[in-house]
Amino acid sequence: MFSLRKATQAVEHSRSGGRRRGACQLLLLSLLVSACSESWPELPEDLRVDAIVVLGNRPPTDEYGRVMPESERRVRRGVEIYQQGCAPLLVMTGGPAPRGDVEAEVMRDLAVDLGVPADAIRIETKSRNTIENARFTKQLLSAEASPGRRSQVILVTSPYHLGRARRLFECAGFEVRPAAAAAPPSLRHRIGFTAYEVMAAVYYAFIDECAQARGGVPLPGLE
DSSP, rough: HHHHHHHHHHHHHHHHHHHHHHHHHHHHHHHHHHHHHHOOOOOOTTTOEEEEEEEESSSSBBBTBOOOOOHHHHHHHHHHHHTTTTOOOOEEEOOOTTTSHHHHHHHHHHHHHHHHOOGGEEEEEEOOOOOHHHHHHHHHHTTTTOOTOOOOEEEEEOOHHHHHHHHHHHHOOOEEEEEEEOSSSSHHHHHHHHHHHHHHHHHHHGGGGHHHHHTTTOOOOOO
């Protein structure tokens, strides 16, 4: 009887472990598929909007002060769109990083180096996450928008971040056209960005992030 009970428990434990392994494998497979397949349509050639908004990424620089690859990819995409004449303004959004650099300032300096006139750039330097990117960018651009008119923006970030970012900027009151920056060349980094977005979705599932973007109490947390 004792041996039978032990054997039954061992079988149940094995089944439970198998289910957990299966769930983990399914999650990894879904991350891999998402990392390989995330894509967004190209912008129309004749598109004209009020501003191009580029979202920051932490940390914006490495320990030697060099712009990190993800931040550079986003800025280069924003500058490319600006130089196509799609908007008169280029907005960089992102607050202080742990090392003391301010994301928006680092991105502005790179954009200037790439040929964008400094007076065509606006910076939002307070935000700590995507919710605040949307909320504070709305405040920044409201001063330049026509009364009663919904601002139209091209939103630039990584392809894995773009869906959540677009939703939050629409919650803040923007009319959004998404524009994906280049994806990381490494599959490992693509999976990492995808996993981060899954984690962010879980983290924010317990709050009304749309209300936060519209102007609720700022919420510290994930980017």
